[in-house]
Amino acid sequence: MAHSTATLRLAVGDLRIVHPVTVPSGPVEAADIVPALQGLVNAVVAAAEAGRTVSCRKGCGACCRQLVPVSPSEGERLLCVVAALPRERREALQARFAAAETAIEGAGLDQRQGRSDRDLSVAYFALRLPCPFLEDESCSIHQERPLICREYLVSSPPQLCAGPTQEGVTPLPVPKVSLAARGLQDEADDWFPLALLMAWRRTRPRRTTRRTGPEWMQRFLRQLGRK
Template sequence: MATTPEKSAELLNATAELTIAGQKVRLEMPVPAGPTRLAELLPLFRSMTDAFVAVSVENARTEGLAVSCRKGCGACCRQLVPIAEIEARRLREVVEAMPEPRRSTIRARFDAARQRLAQAGLLEKLREPRQFRDEDVIPFGMDYFQQGIACPFLEEESCSIYAERPLACREYLVVTPAAHCAAPTVESVSCVKLVLRTARTVRSLNAEHSEYGAPWVALILALEWADAHPDGSSPQPGPAWVREAFGRLTGHTVPEAAPET
């Protein structure tokens, strides 16, 4: 990884070159040079996710698998979506920035979803992701899906916040017939095999550096969670965050880069 100072702002142009599954991937990322909260790197994590998903889709294509996801097909948007703490706060900002009456409409959908989850007896468990054992996640996710609760941002079966959608949503692409997504099982729905799992990496990075330590937050509880958990995290230099993120992603220690001259 190399970094070049940008003259007009305290940003570094970081360049990462990776070879993944035989494909060369070059990422150029503006990274804040100084003390930075992890939340400020969310745009960078989105770019990384999109780049790695593109490689993954190309890999699938070479294996004869085509992505069957289409605009207007929102079955997966009734699933339990795990997001990072920084994403929950970002979604709250997105909602708060909406003009009225849209903001109230979206907030009302979150409230209605919460009531449905309470009626189904799922709400309290969902509020405590640290209590989940690994083996609980899939059965709980099935129970959740059976409630048929649409994501509050789903409109006409499409994502109404597409540019702001969470990392997990960006990574979820299926290669099995779209009709199977209405009643998914582990056997009937297959996803594009990801070459690198950015969403999961960001969640764990976030949890480790957060005073709350939530391994994930359910998208459907993002607003209440963000309301109750202000960002009290410690900043660190942007390049240190990026090195740690790539180290976790790849399983290799990323050395500190010397500035290019």
């Protein structure tokens, strides 16, 4: 399929970003433009990081026990990533997802039950549940990790990230471009916890809307403008 490239000039928070994006020219599903969004978020994070000291290192997966909200478009992309893994790795991953699902349901955290985002996040972190994609305290899908994982970097000492209350943890002020991906397929705020990816797959409405890559990108930028 042919591709179209455009140079985006964006003001995101205090940052000025000039970034070329390439998307399929023809009709595709929203998940197909996720790689372009990954590139854009990488550019925003790089600009936010410039001149700052980041404590995050490979092999420190303390933050990978937090609730990771992902959009349906990213969910579809991640399901393709999982489907492309060799069978042994896929089965091991499926087992970790099943264990996470049992723990989350057991704690009653698969439903909001009137909790605020903050309360839900605190209760989730208290479970100390490793992300199913975490292997040897490193992300096994680093190139494909969700947008919000890319945006989370800290400048405080790494040991604070494992503390029960996260007290003293200082995240870098990275604009949350990932939020705009949540409204890509419709205008509602739409997300689910990454650890429930397989549960979401069983129940999700299969969206088959196809738009051209530039049309999806325009929708994303409109959402970004509203955040």
